[in-house]
Amino acid sequence: MPQRVYVTGIGIISAIGFGVKEVIDSLKGMRTGVGRLTLIDSVHRGELPVAEIRASDKELLSMAKPEIRGYFTRTALLGLVAARQAVIHADIDLNSPWRTGLISGTTVGGMDRSEVFYKTFLRDKTKGRIRDVAGHDCGDCTEKIADCLGISDFVSTINTACSSSANSIMLGARLIRHGKLDRVVAGGMDALTLFTLNGFNSLMILDHQQCKPFDENRNGLNLGEGSGFLVLESEEVVRREGKTALCELKGYGNACDAYHQTASSPEGFGASQSMMKALELAQLSPEDIGYINTHGTGTKNNDLSEGVALESIFKGAVPPCSSTKSYTGHTLGAAGAIEAVLSVVALQNGWIYPNLNFSAQMHELRFAPVTEFRTGAAVNHIMSNSFGFGGNNSSLIFSRY
């Protein structure tokens, strides 16, 4: 019998708050984190809104309190803050004999520093502070966090673009199910960078206003930054330690759209596949899902493709759904984990989050996202979708137990 996988701790840092409590306050107060770009020196300041974490690298460093010396990128600091919260929340003893892993997802790793290096390096190949580029690779932030938290049994990093941290949570769950590890700290992080800001801008998919997911007049996404982490533990750990789990991670699915390098297929084939696989593994029917935290970036392409996929899977009875990217911005590699954390909180409290900035029904779809903060919802299972460039689609299902 495969081990069941439980969530026993969560941690989050996002433009809408440092930690779960602040994030909940923003969600309830319907306060978005999307605002003016201040931390990066860009010609697009004032023109492209972003969901920035209001703390300098120095402030983050004093918040993260790394146990080890060494140079930390912003990405690593964001990850450390959220991962530590999750570990403290789960009250885990890393000196116990349980085999523990750390798996994270990120799209550009330490680019926040390496792009600074590169600017100088481009002019003179002997210049640029070399420490700024030493943490460029995606594995750097994972190893920094692992070293600080004292996790060494297993470390891994995934980059499947915007579904990276959904896949890191999925890998964590699979390793526990198969008895390879007893406990996994899984999540992801990404910092805002000039590289991604200009990348998405060159694709002309950044909204110059607040993003409007699933709105007929949506105009693109807002980039964000942040980190989310979950502690996943096997049923054996939970039982033996007499722990109270927050919820169960019951299903997950990964499929490839294989339609286009960046665009999603009009019928949302990959999205349907990942949702179906997750439902199948969880042994649930579509009508069991009480809330869907959608990928919902706010681009023309994603929301149509995801919307069509939702209608095909849920056969015209799409459950309450929303995109919390209207609060957090699109945090790329962190998005899957941040939305997983929000899904766990929603499940525990019977909440459904509003989709901000929605006003006009998409003419291609029959459902509309939820626009008010709902409480007392009878929600037993929540689905969270994460889709990325390259057609990398993943869905997770969290369940009450």
Next chain:
Amino acid sequence: MAAYIKGAAVISPQKTFGDQGFPEEIVGYHQVSNLKCIEPVYRDFIDPMVARRMSRIVKMGVCSALQCMRDTGISMPDAIIAGTGLGCLEDTEKFLASVYTNDEKLLNPTPFIQSTHNTLAGAIALAVKCHNYNATYTHRGFSFEGALTDAFLHLEENPQLNILAGSFDELTTHSYQITSRLGLWKNHPVNSLELMHDRSRGSLPGEGVAFFMLSGKNSPTDLALLKSVETFYKPGNYKAIEQRIDHFLAGQGLKPVDIDLVITGINGDTTRDQVYHQLMDRMLKGRPFTCFKNLCGEYDTSSSFALWLAAMILKTQRIPEAIQPGDPIPGEINRILIYNHLRGNNHVLYLIERC
């Protein structure tokens, strides 16, 4: 759980691509930054119109994956899983340079699109319209092993599956210049084939692409059996490394004496190679051993080249001249242990057996 290696396609600084055996001629390089892949004829695999938009590493990756699928007759893998230490560097550099030189205005999005690490796994899926599981691992010296760990989980769930797992890493002019400043490479010209004998600091940078078709189900044409793969992170000291290797072998019911050949990650850097020599002098004393980085150079996913090499040695029972162990192997080669580490932090072990 073990995986049968049904086929492998490798693009490297050696003439490894295209035939299912060892190249007759081993290529030596004499400049530090010269261990670059010998590129295949792309039009045999990719429509030139499509190839025009792809970077060199993505083209090589797609060719390697498609060749592996052709060789094994598996046109639709049940999963595509890639590992890469640094992703698509050329396009990352290209886009970043354009951000600065064009003052963030009117940028061509193509290099940005193709800069993400999952570009290759996505491009392979797109080339064969594969909607199955797809993932990309990127964790320094554990990147390829991440892909293999994932592949093994799939095969445990269902041994009938065919998993396409591979790795890719590229050496660019800028990455060479930057990593040189980090002190990773030799500061004098070296004959690459003699790398293991150059007792000084630093190694030679390399690059490579490798794709393997793995299945839990055997067939008469399998190259070898990948029995087990293990990673261990930052072992505290030499003793801890011995313990991990001992534990790894014991897990397969083996002792050091059962290993016919050890393929080590010796890379010519005296500080990094010490551990290999210690192991061969102590725990693995008397076991024939060799190296592989004199053929492909040092890079985050070089262990995939070692895996291919091990499979080829087991299949052909032949060891290329450039990597002949000091002591000849008395009998048949039935079991190979690979031990590699990247900069002392990421240690990996593989056990491969003859089919």
